[in-house]
Amino acid sequence: KAGVTQTPRYLIKTRGQQVTLSCSPISGHRSVSWYQQTPGQGLQFLFEYFSETQRNKGNFPGRFSGRQFSNSRSEMNVSTLELGDSALYLCASTPGPEETQYFGPGTRLLVL
Amino acid sequence: KQEVTQIPAALSVPEGENLVLNCSFTDSAIYNLQWFRQDPGKGLTSLLLIQSSQREQTSGRLNASLDKSSGRSTLYIAASQPGDSATYLCAVHSGGGADGLTFGKGTHLIIQP
Numbered sequence: 560k561a562g563v564t565q566t567p568r569y570l571i572k573t574r575g576q577q578v579t580l581s582c583s584p585i586s587g588h589r590s591v592s593w594y595q596q597t598p599g600q601g602l603q604f605l606f607e608y609f610s611e612t613q614r615n616k617g618n619f620p621g622r623f624s625g626r627q628f629s630n631s632r633s634e635m636n637v638s639t640l641e642l643g644d645s646a647l648y649l650c651a652s653t654p655g656p657e658e659t660q661y662f663g664p665g666t667r668l669l670v671l
Numbered sequence: 672k673q674e675v676t677q678i679p680a681a682l683s684v685p686e687g688e689n690l691v692l693n694c695s696f697t698d699s700a701i702y703n704l705q706w707f708r709q710d711p712g713k714g715l716t717s718l719l720l721i722q723s724s725q726r727e728q729t730s731g732r733l734n735a736s737l738d739k740s741s742g743r744s745t746l747y748i749a750a751s752q753p754g755d756s757a758t759y760l761c762a763v764h765s766g767g768g769a770d771g772l773t774f775g776k777g778t779h780l781i782i783q784p
Contacts, residue, residue, distance in 0.1 A: 594774075601774055601776045601777070602760070602774040604773070649715065651715075657702045661717060662707070662716070
């Protein structure tokens with residue numbers, strides 16, 4: 560089975576712009592979660608989608624949003640980018656909630 | 672709010688040694704606990720998942736234990752190899768699921784050849 564894929568792998572944006580990141584889960588997995596990883600804060604949970612519905616949301620501002628499509632692929636969007644949004648964004652998929660999470664390679668976002 | 676702490680933050684040992692990584696969490700109401708490894712600049716690789724009703728899980732040279740009542744987990748690595756060098760992360764999935772996985776800051780492990 561192919562693993563979790565994320566596109567793009569690297570991205571450079573400037574402050575004020577918006578960005579959309581994509582995640583394709585492992586075939587058959589219906590739950591997708593997003594995490595932000597920074598050197599200072601470590602890994603922090605952004606949100607989780609299951610069957611196209613946002614199931615949980617972490618403590619991030621409304622500039623961070625996401626969605627999931629009927630084929631379980633997910634996108635996250637960050638609007639009005641700030642320098643502090645520079646991070647590795649990781650996507651994880653599971654067959655269902657509370658099961659083993661399998662992570663993609665991440666998208667590294669640099670905001671200038 | 673769940674908090675996860677990993678000790679030590681960094682560890683360097685000669686090849687062949689057995690070693691123990693520690694993880695503690697503040698809220699014992701968890702669904703499961705998962706250990707991951709992360710290589711520099713890469714995503715996370717799942718190593719072991721322990722459900723809240725289990726006491727330990729084993730995979731090859733790795734053994735993870737869980738003591739939910741005391742809020743602790745350990746990852747035991749037997750006969751360490753240079754390829755084991757990575758950052759090891761502990762994550763808990765708490766009851767209620769409102770926060771997704773809560774991660775520790777990790778233990779940066781170096782195995783000297």
